Amino acid sequence: MTDAERLAELRQLFLHAPESGAVRLVALLFALSLAAVVLALVRRRTLRAEYTPIWMAVAFGTLLVALNLDLLRWLTRALGAWTISATLFMLGEFFLVAICLNYAVRISQASGHIRDLAQEVALLRQRLERLEPNAQGLGEGEGAPASTR
C-alpha cells in the first residue's frame, strides 16, 4: 500500500468516525440558546431587529447541523478536509472575519454621522450664542450632552 493510499484510508476513517451524542446535544443546546438570547435581547430592546437575521441564521445553521451531521460530512469531503472539526473551525473563522468587517463598515458609517452631528451642534450652538448672548453657558447646564471622553 502506498503512502497516498494509506493517507486516503486514514482520512476515510476520520470521516466515518462514529458521531458522539454529546456533541450533537451541545450543538443543539447552543443553537436553541443562541436563538433564545437573540429573542430576549430584541424583547428588551437591547438588540435591534434589523441586526438579528445573521444571528438567527447562525442558530438555524447550527440546529440543522446538530440534527443531521451528514451535512457537515458532505461539506468536509467537498472541501477536502480531514475532520469535521476542521471544517467547523474554518467556517467559524470565515464567519468571524466577515462579521468583524461588517461591523467595521457600520462603525465607520456611524462615526461619520456622529462627527457630522457634533459639528452641526457646534455650529448651531455658536449661532444660538450669537443670537442670545445669555445662552453662552449652554454646555455646562442640563441642555448639553455629556462628554464621552
Place this chain on the structure above:
Amino acid sequence: MVAAGVIVGLPAYNEAERLPAVLAAVARAAPGAEIAVVDDGSADGTGDAAARCGASVLRHPFNLGYGAALQTLYKYALRSGAELLVQLDADGQHDPTEIPRVAAPVASGECDLAIGSRFVEKSDYRMGPVKALGRQLFARLGRLAGVAVSDPTSGFQAMNRRVLALYCEPFFPPDYPDVDVLVAAARRGLRIREVPVRMRESTRASTLHGGTRDFYYVYKMLMSLWAESRR
C-alpha cells in the same frame, strides 16, 4: 492688512493657558478679520477663554479630533460667507504676524490654497526623527501625485471658498489631514502654493498630532493616498 470677509480660525484642544496670548497676537496681525476658535471638547475652559478674548467659539460636545475640528471651521467659514480662511494652530507654534503673508497669494487670486512652509527657506526649525521621516515621505509621495509641497503637514494655511467647499466633503479625515487632502485638492484643479514662514516648536509634550501616533499616521496617510488615487 487683512481685509473684511476673512476669518482666522484656530482649532484648539485644552489650550486655555496659551490661547489668550495667541488670540491677542492674531487680533494685532489681522485687525479686520473675524477670529473663530473651535474648542474640540476641551476640559480646561478653552472655549470660555476664547470667548473672553472676543472670538467666535464653536464648541464640540466632545473631542472629535484635529481634522474634525478643522472641518467644523471650514463649515463655519463657508456658511458665514467668508471669502478667505486662514487657519493656524492654537499652541503658539505658528507666528500670527505671518498671517498677511500666508493670506496674500489667496487674496490676490494667485492660488486657491496657500501653505505656510517651514522648509521653503532655510530655518532652524527641528522636528522629531519619525515626523521628519514622515514629512519627507509624504512630500515625495505628494510630488509623485503631482503636489510639490515641502511641508505637507503644516497647519498654517489660507484658502478660498473653492477649497472650503471641497474640505467640507465627507472624505476629509477626522484625525490627521495632510498631504492626502492636498492631493485631493490638486486633483480637482485647485492651485496650491507654498509661502515661507517661521515656526516655533510646540512647547507641549503631546500636540494635536504627535507622540506615539506617528506610526499610525504614516500608515493612515499611505492608505488615504491610495484611496484618493482610486477615486
